[in-house]
Amino acid sequence: MPNALELTGIRKSFDGFAALTDAHFAARWGEVHALLGENGAGKSSLMNIAAGLYAPETGAVLVDDNAVRFGGPRDAARHRIGMVHQHFKLVKPFTVAQNILLTAPPAAEGLRHGQRLAQVERDIRAKARELGFDIDPTRRVETLSVAEQQRVEILKVLLAGARILILDEPTAVLTDTEAERLLQTVHGLARGGAAVVLVTHKMADVKTYADRVTVMRGGRTVATVDPKETSTQQLVKLTVGDSTPAEAAPRGTPGDVKLRITGLRTPESGGRRVLDGVDLTVRAGEIYGIAGVGGNGQGELAAAIMGLPMAADGEIVLEGHGDLRRTSTADRRELGLAAIPADRYGLALAGSLSVAENFGVGQVHTGRYGPAWHLRAKDLEADAAEAVREFDVQGVRSTAQKAALLSGGNAQKLVIAREFSKSPRVVLAHSPSRGLDVRAGAAVHARLRAARDAGAAVLLISEDLDEVLALADRVGVMTRGRIVAEHDQPADRQAIGQAMVDHG
Structure with a gap:
């Protein structure tokens, strides 16, 4: 042939x-x-x-x-x-x-x-x-x-x-x-x-x-x-090769509610709401996974939590702070919210900037590296280099190289290194291992589990049901802009799939 x-x-x-x-x-x-x-x-x-x-x-x-x-x-x-x-x-x-x-x-x-x-x-x-x-x-x-x-x-x-x-x-x-x-x-x-x-x-x-x-x-x-x-x-x-990912350590008992979303709705358009009354809670020391067919409001939910501009009613309450909806994205980061968006190149990285600049951009406004018009480049590069080593970001010959030269898995590791550079209270992870290979995906999953085990509340949104079932301690099914079912682990895959279909 x-x-x-x-x-x-x-x-x-x-x-x-x-x-x-x-x-x-x-x-x-x-x-x-x-x-x-x-x-x-x-x-x-x-x-x-x-x-x-x-x-x-x-x-x-x-x-x-x-x-x-x-x-x-x-x-x-x-x-x-x-x-x-x-x-x-x-x-x-x-x-x-x-x-x-x-x-x-x-x-x-x-x-x-x-x-x-x-x-x-x-x-x-x-x-x-x-x-x-x-x-x-x-x-x-x-x-x-x-x-x-x-x-x-x-x-x-x-x-x-x-x-x-x-x-x-x-x-x-x-x-x-x-x-x-x-x-x-x-x-x-x-x-x-x-x-x-x-x-x-x-x-x-x-x-x-x-x-x-x-x-x-x-x-x-x-x-x-x-x-x-x-x-x-x-x-x-x-x-x-011969190496295999390490087994995940057993988790502890979840704590108090860290993130509570109540009645989150977007305005009606074309006879439907993209978000139509989302209700969920995420506790300290747990991963709450959202399963569902893409296009049922997952991206809009992530955007609302991250603080991207959008019209929505309801509440997004962070423990100890109150409703986040009028809180800027920068202030949300200062309150301990880390975000890993689905579109890592569109929303998380600037490919034309260096690895060091992408790592430090989240802290420039804090003055950690001096005034924005005259950054202490050596301090920024030293922190970035340490993060690259700690998070095993491969393919970095110099922190001055452009982030666009990193492979998908290593770009994702750089995003996680930045977001976890300060111990987060709440982690939003939207399709965190999308397009990654076995080892890179395992490394991302290990970091999410480590954040959970350190007491963070982790909200995982993924259209990959295998990923949700592998990571989540509780699973919510999202269809037509709302959570239509919740399952504790071990969850029944068929029941989750049926909930995704029945409410479609």
């Missing part, structure tokens, strides 16, 4: 750091080929070369067994290669249809603008029904949840006519049912003749849907194997 896409002997460096040193990969027509590896292993860099975003320093790229050289993503698209990135490439003020129209879907070519937009909207609705997505093509992207934005990216690639599909963590923010439906669709596309590259950290997805799997570690290709003939334990060992 011919190779649809092949990369051989690929080397690529960034700022003097070798991200890829000897990478090989080949996907055939008619197969789903999974790509595994820790964060920083080089998976995204290799696939960005395949998608025309980067040019390799050495090595070759072949499509249909013919050598090609891409001058950019449009060249790759002309070879019918499309990539759904882990960090979205959407214009947020535009509607869903306008974003997809930017890729000039073939069905819309040759039509006037109004006709093109109408045709794209029809195509979106048809493809969304096929995939089981609930997407309104007239909505602006900035109003969509993270999960909904990812679905738009998937639709954009498919409607652009790609036959070589590169999907980077496509199920990271989907429920079990949605993920299964998507992967069945992906499997069907491959069986129809497409080539699908599935970049994922979910071993179950690899075992169930992949025809072959390639493992990368440290910028090199380690092995390509048949997942049906390779055990999960063997795949994990190939991915992370």
